[in-house]
Amino acid sequence: MDTSLFDWQPILITLKLAATTVLLLLVVGTPIAWWLAHTKKRWRILVEAVVALPLVLPPTVLGFYLLIALGTNGMIGGWFQTVTGDSLAFSFTGLVIASSLYSLPFVVQPLQGAFEAVGRAPLEVASTLRASPLDAFMTVASPLALRGYITAIVLGFAHTLGEFGVVLMVGGNIPGETRVISIAIYDHVESLEYMQAHFLSAGLLVFSFLVLLTVYALNRRLPVHLS
């Protein structure tokens, strides 16, 4: 195969999408996970259920509603258009929003588990040692929840890499904008370009495997042990 003709764009877009999504999810997911781990409010179960929804919903259902919401007439899409003049649907930004919702549980759940494992005790200690709640979070809770963070980053990243249905519904297939690896593979197969499909598929397979392998190896060596 002539690699000079090979289209690298889907790979770059996929990586960019996954990285952006994970970053956004860490920012948004950390407070949600923290709240879920520590609140005693009864309606936390409601939030937990909503966060877990993407795990069970067919991606097409999520994609369908997202398409409506992000569309020019949708609540979010319409607002976005009046503010920026751009459309959210079938754009990279729209794709990031969709991916973030789709991968939300993969980031929130490991973080919540980690925060619950850390518990309140170390935070109480920190507070008796003059650490403000934010200080205690940064210097005690976060380092102790490091494994949770690594799991969240890897699962969030890997899951975004592999999404198909939501992307197809919300992002479409615009080269250089929303055409990610999974869509590209589908296209190649449709047009019987098995070589290209092989190349992308095998690449994704090996990459995913290596990432997970690295993480599990790293996880065993981390100096953080809850005793």
Added chain:
Amino acid sequence: MSARLAARIKTGYPGFQLDVDLSLPLDGVTVVFGPSGCGKTTLLRCLSGLEESDSGFIKFGDSIWQSDENFLPPHLRPIGFVFQDARLFPHKTVHANLLYGYQRISPAERRIAPDQVVGLLGLEQLLERFPKNLSAGEKQRVAIGRALLTSPGILMMDEPLANLDMERKQDILPYLAKMRSELNIPILYVSHSLDEVLQLVDTLVLLDNGRVQAVGPAREVLVELDPLRQPPSSLAGTLLDTTVEAHEEEYSLTRLKFCDQPLHVPKQNLEVGQALRLHVLARDVSLVTGPRDIQTSVLNILEGRVSAIETAGQDEHSVNVLVDIGQPLLVSITRKSLANLQLKPGQSVFAHIKALRMIH
């Protein structure tokens, strides 16, 4: 009047109510004593701000920590807190654990230096280790040092020795005694076993079922006559401060002097002239009105006068009597004995001490 910690706290959860009104001196060691589940830990957590009581008023010296309008979170209170289970940060070395609070107070507030604490608590060999490589006793020493390094205005300790076996307790107690004498920090110590702190305690608070049963100088609380405010019989008794007078080698005994009267204990490894504190339980003393030279195997006999007889609790079989032996000695005898001996205040008696405990 010296500074005090004043607290009115009301809080509870289903099946338990804590309702206390206390004013404690910010001086020496105050022990809050009571059975498990009496609310000791809850009280300490409310005082530290780790828990917010349903209603309460807490004033430390001149600063108000809690009132109806405001609640000072724990990280803004000048406290040190030692938890029962040490709770060292597992991801930090002993050294980093020690400095965690120290680095968070302003240099002007630092009255206690790391070197001083390391020396005081014998932590020199442990500094580079991680908590998982420490024994339970070592962990607790580090936790105490970490709290001390915030130069706290008061050090709160929640059963710091409860998780340690007897030997480890004996390892830590000398450090507590040293802390008490070398650092001028008031200590509020919660415990369900008073044995471990009888040598340290100045002020004693008896807590029972969420209420303060008695509060005051330990010496006075321990000889309380009123059974309702008296500590449990395993504690009710008198603290006697004696000095070593001589060793009686042929009997393997040490002779002590208390208010010019001799007392004997098994031979102690102490120099003549050194002090030894004794605890005499009220139930271990019997009263004899007869002559001093009565034939008895009891070695320790103190002469005194009956100063007070309990009048409450008429339906109990036993009754408390105070005998003045230079200080009040609490004695518990049966009501029948009281009638037989026809004891009256002012009467001269001999207190036969059947057992006494040395407090080291």
